Amino acid sequence: MISFTPSEEQQLIIDTVRRYAVDRMRPAAYEADEKRVIPSEIIARGWDLGLLPSAIPEQYGGFGETHQALTGVLAAEELGYGDLSMALYLMTPNLFAIPILHFGTEDQKERWLPRLVEGGFAPYTAALIEPRWSFDPHTLHTVAEREGNIYEITGHKALVPLAADAQAFLVYARENDTTQAFIIERGTEGLAVLERESFMGIRALPTYELRLDDVHVPASCRLGGDQGIDIDALMNYSRVALAALAVGVARGAFEYARDYAKQREAFGKPIAQNQAIAFMLAEMAIEIEAARLMTYEAAWHLDKGHNATQSASLAKAYADEMVLMVTDRAVQILGGHGYIREHPVERWLRNGRGFSTFLGLAMV
């Protein structure tokens, strides 16, 4: 039966993550962006929320709950509301864990999942995106070729979060006409982590380019063994995660602009009392709510086992457009102050612009 009200359990997750976002992430976000570093204490606290472990079954070291994309998006919105760099940092191990959880062989699950969830935050990551304007997860330029029991992988990756510290990478590559994923451990010959990248936004998140020159891995490292993976199914988990993060970022920008407009006076009254400002705020709120509902719906389809590519793609496309519109207007409502880094809205615009290129950078 249709309902838009979170269950008690879902509400508890929302409230818990929101408290962390407001108390821990928000106060540190400015400095993290300026200095391009996130205090490890914040990540440790975030890891204590137990978001990933609660998505991993007990037999693999988790809390025994089934993986729910819907729970994931509820948490992701709050994390995005806190700070996008920190949210992506904290969610990086998901990029390794969720594909293994859904497509890994029994051996792969038993080998890797406990390492991810037992103990503290562990930097496991994935390399999907490639440094090309026409990047497409279905036609990767990184290539995997099988020779006997060995895969030879060659290619160039970008936007690999936490690569410098990662214990292992899930590297996506083109094998014949499909996209497949390979678990590659740190230190494997031919795998080089290049310099840290610099982008317009998400500046506190350490991301790196990755070069693979004839990297040899045993066939047992191919995710899912002979079955392999369904890249679209995995992209759907990424699409809803990013859409939810975008909703969180936008909500932050909306609230900030709303509060500013109520307090800032011009011509003897708060600027929010002008329709030109008030209507912008109304439209921002409507778009945020619509994007949120589309995200919920797509996540619900995923959890129901429906084909979610259509709804997840639409939610993602909608959220991409929405977050840019909302953060851009927040800057406009603050006027000159919106352009000054002292206020967070220009950062949110820089972060918001990235969503259309972030496919694969987050998963729930």
Add this chain to the structure above:
Amino acid sequence: MIDFEIPTPIKRQVQFITMLGEQVMRPVARYYDEHEMERPWDYINLIWPTIRDRGGRSFSVEDGKEDKEGKPRPRIGYLMLAHVVEALSWGDAGLYLCTPGSALGGAAVDATGTPEQKERFLKRFGEGEPKWAAMAMTEPHCGSDTAAIRTTARLSEDGKEWILNGEKIFVTGGLMAAKESRGFVVVWATVDPSAGRAGIKPFVVEAGTPGMTVTKLEHKHGIRVSDTAAIVFNDCRIPYDNILGSPEIVKGDTEHKGFKGAMKTFDATRPLVAASALGIARAALEFTASYLKERGVKVRYGIAPHLQTAVERDLIHMEMQHRAAWLLVLKAVTKMDAGEENALDASMAKVKAGQVATYVSQKAVELLGPEGYSCKLLVEKWMRDARINDIYEGTGQINRLIVARRLLGYTSRELR
């Protein structure tokens, strides 16, 4: 628990109406667009028994009953209604507006009437010949600014009757409600012009009441089969009991008391107008997508943006906008059913749906080129039909104002 499962009775109802739309409404849609003063009796007579058997409440389901285990079933009346209105409008929005039943007038009685009044005024829709009810708010000098209403209602000397004087325009279905059936018109009039909003009250005027005259029928851009009437009240006398709710004027609390009835009515009707808008938009979207598909243009979801064709991108954009608006409608009616405050959701849904229906239907004409612009197809008609939805039941601007006031915590005086 967040859930998107639509209850089975609603799915079945939508299937039934879709069939009705395909077989009964679509084939005559063009005819009635070109013969705007004709009554679509075939459609009316066909649908009336279904409506009548449901007590005139346009397909609503029995609420509040218990299921097999004795647990009360959740109310899904407005959720059902939104789906019904959407599906009928998918068939044809003009014909949908000609659907007999309590409609907007009934919504006002529902929102503001006493139990006795609801029984007295709404019972007729469950029996006899087809009937209509309409709502008369707009006047020649004021539309959105409803507080400026000049139609007056004064008590007769013996206190037994109200005497109405004034002119109402743009009354949807006004001719059918006031003259051509045993229906009624809910007229918003002031009992005290000096009291502003607090003085404005809803009155039920029965069809055929002396002093009520339909003076003009408008020729419109779209929804042409639905009549839009001007109605003049000239010393029109109605029984004292036909005032809906309380006749008392509560001065000094204009935000919450005097106008509450009208606003409450809108909370129920705005999501339904939004649903109607999206029914038209879906018709345009589905038609355009399948027309293009037959000609080799297929929408691929989940492909990289640089591989999409311009047409594909447009179609995906239309679909995503449509879906977003529809989810806002579902949320607004779900809250209505749960008895939760939904004024913000109702206006949000109305803003979005009005805009989306306009955009989608105009884009459909563009995508189909000369075919889209031609009267051979219904696409150009859908564009004209859709356009009203960003105007009636509160323009997009008025609803933005309502959304903004709620978000900012401003009264209508603080944000004008």
